[in-house]
Amino acid sequence: MDLNRIDLNLLVSLDVLLAERNVTHAARRLSLSQPALSAQLRQLRELFRDPLLLPAARGMTPTARALELQGPLREMLATLSSLVAERQPFDPGTASDTFRIATTDSIQAVVCVPLIARLRSLAPGVRVALLPVAEARLAEQMGSGEVDLALVTPQAMPPSLKSRALYDETFLCLLRQGHPAAAQPLTLDTFCDLDHVLTSPAGGGFSGVVDEVLARLGRRRRVVVSINSFLLAQELVGESDLVCTVPSRLARRWSDKLNVMAPPCEVDAFSIHMGWHPRAHSDPAQRWLRDQVAEAAVGIAGRSAS
Structure with missing residues (x-):
C-alpha cells in the first residue's frame, strides 16, 4: 500500500x-x-x-x-x-474535561463517591462517566480513549496498561439486624448452615472465592441467590435471613443498617489497582485525575485503619 x-x-x-x-x-x-x-x-x-x-x-x-x-x-x-494536540498545563479550576472510569459497583461506592466529591470541589467544570468493566474489551477501550481509567484487580488488568496499586481489601459478612446468627461470632458450622447471597460480577455464578476456601477445608455453603451487583446485597440481606460476604470497605459503609461480622475462615485478601493507557501517561489532565484517585484511595485506607 x-x-x-x-x-x-x-x-x-x-x-x-x-x-x-x-x-x-x-x-x-x-x-x-x-x-x-x-x-x-x-x-x-x-x-x-x-x-x-x-x-x-x-x-x-x-x-x-x-x-x-x-x-x-x-x-x-x-x-x-x-x-x-497543543499541550497546555491542566487548570482544574477552568477545566471542562470528561473523564471516563471503568470499575465495579462496589469500587464506585467506595472510591468514586469520595473522588467525585473531590472533583466537584477542585474542578467543578469537569464531568465523570462511571462505566461497567468489560474485561474482554478493556484493553481496546483504553487504547481508543473510550475509557480513561480502570479500577480493577490485577487479574482483570490488561498487561498493555500502566498501573499502580491503590489499596488492599479483605472480606466481611453482612447479616440483617436482629438475625439470630448475629448474637455471637460466626462459627464455621453456623456459616455453612446459613443461606447465602453471592455477588458474581459476570452474573449467574454460584461459586466464588469463599467457596474455594471452604473446599480446602472440606466444607460447603448453600448459595441460594446469585446477583451481579454488590449494592443489591444490602437490600436482600436487610429483608431476609440471608448472609452475604462482601469487600470490607463496602460492608463498613452499611454498619449502621446491618450487622457486619468477620467470616469464620480466612478468605484471601485482594488488591485494587488503577490502570491507564501508556498514551495517556504524560497527559496533564490524566495525570491530575490519577493523582485525585490516589488521594481518594489514601483517604479510604486511612478511614479503614481508624
Whole structure:
C-alpha cells in the first residue's frame, strides 16, 4: 500500500463508519453529506481492497477485514490526536474535561463517591462517566480513549496498561439486624448452615472465592441467590435471613443498617489497582485525575485503619 495515497480524513471516516455501521448516522457525526461519505467509503474499499461494510437489514455489517482494522485504527487515531494536540498545563479550576472510569459497583461506592466529591470541589467544570468493566474489551477501550481509567484487580488488568496499586481489601459478612446468627461470632458450622447471597460480577455464578476456601477445608455453603451487583446485597440481606460476604470497605459503609461480622475462615485478601493507557501517561489532565484517585484511595485506607 502506498502511504502517499492515504488521506487521514478517510481513516477518520472509516473509524466512525465502523462505530455507527450506518452511513446516514456516520455522516451526521462527521458533518458530511451522505453522498460525500458514500464516496469516501468507495475510496476506502479501493484502498483496502475489501468491501469493509456490507448492506444489512438494519444498517451495515462489517467484514472480517473491517473488524480486524477497527481496534488498531481507533488506537492509532487516538495516538495521533494526542501527538498533535497543543499541550497546555491542566487548570482544574477552568477545566471542562470528561473523564471516563471503568470499575465495579462496589469500587464506585467506595472510591468514586469520595473522588467525585473531590472533583466537584477542585474542578467543578469537569464531568465523570462511571462505566461497567468489560474485561474482554478493556484493553481496546483504553487504547481508543473510550475509557480513561480502570479500577480493577490485577487479574482483570490488561498487561498493555500502566498501573499502580491503590489499596488492599479483605472480606466481611453482612447479616440483617436482629438475625439470630448475629448474637455471637460466626462459627464455621453456623456459616455453612446459613443461606447465602453471592455477588458474581459476570452474573449467574454460584461459586466464588469463599467457596474455594471452604473446599480446602472440606466444607460447603448453600448459595441460594446469585446477583451481579454488590449494592443489591444490602437490600436482600436487610429483608431476609440471608448472609452475604462482601469487600470490607463496602460492608463498613452499611454498619449502621446491618450487622457486619468477620467470616469464620480466612478468605484471601485482594488488591485494587488503577490502570491507564501508556498514551495517556504524560497527559496533564490524566495525570491530575490519577493523582485525585490516589488521594481518594489514601483517604479510604486511612478511614479503614481508624
